[in-house]
Amino acid sequence: MIQLEHITQTYTDPSGNTFQALKDVSLEIEDGEIFGIIGRSGAGKSTLVRCINLLNRPSEGRVIVNEHDLTALPESELREVRRSIGMIFQHFNLLSSRTVYQNVALPLELVGTPKDVIDKKIRPLIELVGLTEHVDKYPSQLSGGQKQRVGIARALANDPKVLLSDEATSALDPETTVATLALLQKINRELGVTIVLITHEMNVVKQICNRVAVMNKGEIVERGNVIDIFARPQSETTKALIGNVVASDLPESIIERVRSARAARSSHEEVHLLRLSFIGDEVTQPVISECSRAFDINFNILRGTVDDMQGRSLGTLTILVEAEADVYEKAVHFLRQRGVNVEELSDVQ
Template structure:
């Protein structure tokens, strides 16, 4: 369990103090993959660095596995950090060391014997799929393989928590998917708690159990990933989700819909389904029950954590009372319905 309590972080700037984080509170259960997302400058990298106190917060506390790290002295903090592994965007490998040597480095610094090092490193290289590359140098392997080395190195001290700071940002989409699959495998097989920092909602969608959205150093939304996708409450969240599932209508269609809405004709609805609701003929049943016309403007079906997810924008025509009854019926069937009075 990771608990971040009333955490704030201020830095001195040329024009005075800059507040990078403001009163952040998060609880991350053990064994979860927790995503922290935000645009550039939102404070997410500052936040992840407070979890292992690479950056000491101005206010608040960070509790990991029952220990408040902000109260520890240097020696105790150093020991506590061994339970918190970290992987980085730019790998941070030593070019003069082999793959094996890079993974072995934290064990050497901890005074482990050669036999102990081999006993730990070789299974880790097998776990991340690099056994056959153990004698190569960083210049001889790909970016995805370098990140696998970074992951294995972070696991060498057998941590209970793994922090990932934009670890896939420098990778192509295919390699990103492979690295995220590896992180999910590590989470399941080793039971690690993973805190994943990213600016890409696609990354959150693929691997995270829950997500917190940061904006200007504040948590503006938090919840299960599928719930946040179905019903985003903050404009920043909507924009980030829009990078994955488009909410915007094409410009020409948007103009026509706006003109129709301005005459009071029709109701623009945004519908979100999940699970078995994606497979059910709910719309056709609604049309029959309430004698409505549904014009589907935009739609997409996707998958979040193995669960089907659908999103539709529809223009509903019919008597207002019937539209209201239809919306109530859809909601009773587990559909998230948002009635829009304007075209976004």
Template structure:
């Protein structure tokens, strides 16, 4: 017995059929070597991705239009997700994240474009070929989708039962999975007897039961508290590392991207507005949506007290001295160097740190320091020029009254190109 699309439309029938419906949604039919259906004729001869070597998933020119709607939910989506990576897709509510993740396993059929998973163009497959292809794609949900009448063990075993696997083989597959997700001692509990984090561990083990090559995680940690979120993300990172599974994470939380994604695509109004390595996107966000998402974990705006402090410091400077409020991005190689102490030593400037947020992203130090740089005009001028040559991303910040500043300050503005 195999999970079929038609299960999803059976309505309120028996628990196994309902479970099959869930799993059809998840594309979680198990692969059983002896009885797995061969791909349909069109499936086996499906088009290969243009650059499928090394890619787990490729989306090309995807457009998705829901029936009866004027505006497409997804437009011009091109994504190439390398095998073995954790790839994050982030966006605000309504951006199209769920629409996109459901397009990857073709639960949503795109109105235009192609979807390659493991080098096979899913859009060319017939129903049988698509069912076989979905065996390679596991899915984890925000609300776990467990069957309350089944124990932890039996929830994980369900896709294997549906695939007709023998009981002994099921045990041999499920027990190591329960060990992997840390639930072996709770195998006989029911969902009502375990915590939300433990339920998600069951969901992950169930998604892995069919030995997929790709795991789609649709807001898997959104219903969990921060501590449990961290532990579930750590589990996903371990699964990615140890099983070499490609993971696509859909989330609205930058914290999730920051903790485990290698690369990220930012979705807004159905389009990818920015994508790249997580550390690059965090240090050089290009799009307003990306900046506002990052703002939540690395606030970019400064409290008024910082400007007030700098204004007082500038007013107190002796004649002939100038002062400038500066925001210095801390990232990459520059982060590890003693740049600030060198500036003070070599240029004889004063430097007060007024504000800072520095974090670790995938082993890279990332953040920003806001400093008040002051001293004789010549020295400040030289220090600002030196900041540029070491590649530090420096942004001059205006203080109240800056427009009417003395020529010395105007000169400084020409020294450092305004960035940010």
């Protein structure tokens, strides 16, 4: 288990001004799970993940990994414990003068591991990440996705119990991102490695994580199971992150329909772009049609999906509603009373 207890990180600039990158953050991550930490740029998520292996030593608080209080260890013992914590970087950090094999083998070479032991260890790792045919190539001969796979294999060289992934997919195209996340899931499943994944993309969290913590301005503003966070976000930060995903997924033709509806609305009507979400059995209930009949209100469905997340169904609808204010409020209340989460999206203007 990873336990972060009251972590605060304060920086002082040359002029003596102080800035708190982390503010009294406490967090527990269970063995064997894939845990996401998400937030916008500057939220403090990368600073926080670097506290887990003490690459960033917090100003206050304790970091406990597998029952070791890293903040209390002398440097010699800390180095030993760090070997059980692998790290994957956004920009790969490969040595251009070394082959795939040599890059993956580097952590073992640095601790004096015999060559025959290295070979027995490294070749299966290269096979695990799907780079057997590229074992003697140099980084300049690899694609971005292949470079990241080298970084993943290298991070696994010391048999880590924890794998930290700091924006590991943000430099990759969407197709390669999906493949890389599938590889991380395979590693988690087959090797039992706990993965802590830092990202600013809700789609990444949605695909791979069991639980997630949402950060804003150095604090955790929400945490929980991914499906619950997606279905019923509580903080404004989380709602905005999910709303950005929905809005960015809408085709331009639909966005134009939204704009046209708003431009053509009558003086007594309001136009609302909503995201409705349902969990489990709610997905199969006819609540939309019931609401439409009850309040004589039309729902223009723009997009709908049903996803399977951790064995549960999550349904989402993006809809356009034109109605008078009092009718709209009654309809929203009706939906929420029946377990539907209703969010207004403001990202499409």
